Amino acid sequence: MPHTPEEILAGVWHWSAPHPKIRVEVDSYWLARSGVLIDPLVPVQGGGLEWFDERSGGAASPTAIVLSNRLHSRESARFLARFGCGVHAPASGMHQPEVRALGALPYEPGSVLPGELVAWEIGSLCPDDMALADAEAGAVYFADGVVLGWSGGRRGDGEPELGFVPDGLMDDPPGTKRGLLAALATLLEGVEFEHVMCAHGGPLLGGRSSLEELVRVGLR
Numbered sequence: 001m002p003h004t005p006e007e008i009l010a011g012v013w014h015w016s017a018p019h020p021k022i023r024v025e026v027d028s029y030w031l032a033r034s035g036v037l038i039d040p041l042v043p044v045q046g047g048g049l050e051w052f053d054e055r056s057g058g059a060a061s062p063t064a065i066v067l068s069n070r071l072h073s074r075e076s077a078r079f080l081a082r083f084g085c086g087v088h089a090p091a092s093g094m095h096q097p098e099v100r101a102l103g104a105l106p107y108e109p110g111s112v113l114p115g116e117l118v119a120w121e122i123g124s125l126c127p128d129d130m131a132l133a134d135a136e137a138g139a140v141y142f143a144d145g146v147v148l149g150w151s152g153g154r155r156g157d158g159e160p161e162l163g164f165v166p167d168g169l170m171d172d173p174p175g176t177k178r179g180l181l182a183a184l185a186t187l188l189e190g191v192e193f194e195h196v197m198c199a200h201g202g203p204l205l206g207g208r209s210s211l212e213e214l215v216r217v218g219l220r
Contacts, residue, residue, distance in 0.1 A: 004046035005030065005055075008203050009195065012137050016202060017041040019074065026074070027202045029141060031134070035063035036115035038132065038141050039072040039199050040079055049082050064088065064114035067104070068143035068199060069129045070096035077102060088113055093128030117141075120187050124179030125170065131187055139195035139203075140187065145180050146211065148201025162196065162210050181218040188212060 070093025091106035109121035122145035149160030196207030
């Protein structure tokens with residue numbers, strides 16, 4: 001995964017970085033057209049926070065941060081201190097101390113957020129687990145409800161598979177998975193998109209068909 005931000009779709013940038021607490025690589029996104037950061041960590045290569053000034057020429061620096069769940073504040077405080085970004089977090093996760101410390105504004109399922117992102121409730125793993133639909137990019141950004149490559153499996157084209165977090169991270173694995181599958185089926189029915197963007201595992205461009213297969217197999 002890239003440690004320097006790279007443009008994966010027009011105006012959509014992605015990078016990976018080691019999480020300072022859990023010590024594994026996680027994934028962040030920047031929507032350059034609107035200046036919106038999703039679940040941001042500071043890039044470890046390419047200039048860190050300065051990369052955004054150099055990329056934007058100071059004219060379109062990060063303007064807002066959207067957290068896909070309460071646990072994804074990551075290094076938002078550093079962006080907030082540097083750029084003065086407003087922070088948006090799920091209303092059901094506002095009890096998290098790190099979220100409150102950021103002065104985050106709460107959002108609900110169905111909210112239209114900066115960058116014209118629309119919040120969809122995934123839940124099941126936790127009440128505040130969301131997906132963010134980006135109609136302009138034809139993409140959906142997932143919190144923890146869908147991960148890429150964690151199972152180690154590969155699709156026929158060699159790309160890693162979409163799946164769920166390990167059972168050990170679920171209170172009731174069978175019930176949690178049923179809830180996730182139902183929420184994903186609703187999302188697929190309600191949103192037109194082609195690309196799956198995971199906070200854990202990175203982007204799967206053209207990944208809608210893989211998500212459809214995950215739901216189809218899981219609901220049997």
